[in-house]
Amino acid sequence: MTLELPAVEAIDDAALSARLQHLLDHKTKPLGALGRLEALALRVGLILGSEAPALEAPQMLVCAGDHGLAARGVSAFPSDVTWQMVENFLAGGAAVSVLARQHGLALTVVDCGVRHDFAPRVGLRLCNIAPGTADASSGPAMSAAQCEQAIANGMALVRGLPGNAVLLGEMGIGNTSAASMLLARLAGLDIDACTGSGTGLDAAGLARKRALLREVLALHADAGTPLGALAAFGGFEVATLVGAVLQAAEERRVIVVDGFIAGAAVLVANALRPHVVQRCVAAHASAEPGHRLLLEALGLSPLLALDLRLGEGSGAALAWPLLESACRILREMASFESAGVSQRDA
Ligand SMILES: O=C(O)c1ccc[n+]([C@@H]2O[C@H](COP(=O)([O-])O)[C@@H](O)[C@H]2O)c1
Numbered sequence: 001m002t003l004e005l006p007a008v009e010a011i012d013d014a015a016l017s018a019r020l021q022h023l024l025d026h027k028t029k030p031l032g033a034l035g036r037l038e039a040l041a042l043r044v045g046l047i048l049g050s051e052a053p054a055l056e057a058p059q060m061l062v063c064a065g066d067h068g069l070a071a072r073g074v075s076a077f078p079s080d081v082t083w084q085m086v087e088n089f090l091a092g093g094a095a096v097s098v099l100a101r102q103h104g105l106a107l108t109v110v111d112c113g114v115r116h117d118f119a120p121r122v123g124l125r126l127c128n129i130a131p132g133t134a135d136a137s138s139g140p141a142m143s144a145a146q147c148e149q150a151i152a153n154g155m156a157l158v159r160g161l162p163g164n165a166v167l168l169g170e171m172g173i174g175n176t177s178a179a180s181m182l183l184a185r186l187a188g189l190d191i192d193a194c195t196g197s198g199t200g201l202d203a204a205g206l207a208r209k210r211a212l213l214r215e216v217l218a219l220h221a222d223a224g225t226p227l228g229a230l231a232a233f234g235g236f237e238v239a240t241l242v243g244a245v246l247q248a249a250e251e252r253r254v255i256v257v258d259g260f261i262a263g264a265a266v267l268v269a270n271a272l273r274p275h276v277v278q279r280c281v282a283a284h285a286s287a288e289p290g291h292r293l294l295l296e297a298l299g300l301s302p303l304l305a306l307d308l309r310l311g312e313g314s315g316a317a318l319a320w321p322l323l324e325s326a327c328r329i330l331r332e333m334a335s336f337e338s339a340g341v342s343q344r345d346a
């Protein structure tokens, strides 16, 4: 299979950018007084190509997959939690279920390669390539063909979705290890700085995780390309998210990125197609230490800093109302002229 990746054009509409900035600067407030909400409004306006952007039918995609490396003790929890949490998402009891309901986000859970047979039902997409990736400490997590299939699945998932915004989350015991290794390899950083305690390893567990990930990186020293690294380290949910990000970027949807693992998918997608990041909004800064490094590498500023470290898309759902507010400011807020408010003294 030879996968054709979407083309992702640069967004460089200087005239629209200037018009959006002018609109923001003439709203009834001191210049810049809405702080980073103004930069957010500008970004969403540019992505949607509108001076009056309106977000429609937001789609939350939660991609789930298992990791062979989890058998090496890199997580505080057993792999079974992945499928159990997928059931919890679908039953409506998980954090992301609650937050998606609260904010009117259509929730789709995607089995990208969970070690479980799920009964088909509404809200669940079945794209299971294999019951979890292979153990990356003894070989590549995925074959090149599996990696391409997962990316193609992610592209197909977004193609044909209603609306103009996607929110991206994930679930997969062991997936902070994959994200840490992708960050270390693609951003050229030391693995210790990229690695944290994930679901809650203690100090000894974290030291063992760091030592193991260093070994795994050395084993795959030749996996230097974005796709090579993705196949080497996994996982299926990350690769599916890479496809989703690329497709959403091509379609100029607003992409709201959750935490460390969803961010790692953007890092890979942006390495493949460099203008992807222009369409992305970083929802929050995760407590997982590598996340700040990842956002710096992408040049993204997180909207929220709540010390979340849950994943699932929970941070993206929490940040969603800020995007809606940013759009409403552009659409509904009066200008000095329209409201008859005096401008500042010269
Ligand atoms: O999104 C984050 O920043 C984040 C940080 C730490 C943990 N997680 C979640 O925890 C799981 C991975 O943690 P671990 O320790 O099993 O690698 C996975 O299901 C993620 O959704 C997510």
Ligand SMILES: Cc1cc2nc[nH]c2cc1C
Pocket (backbone or CB within 6 Å): 077, 081, 085, 170, 171, 172, 199, 310, 311, 312
């Ligand atoms: C309970 C639990 C819920 C999660 N949600 C996302 N990752 C998770 C990891 C665990 C362990």
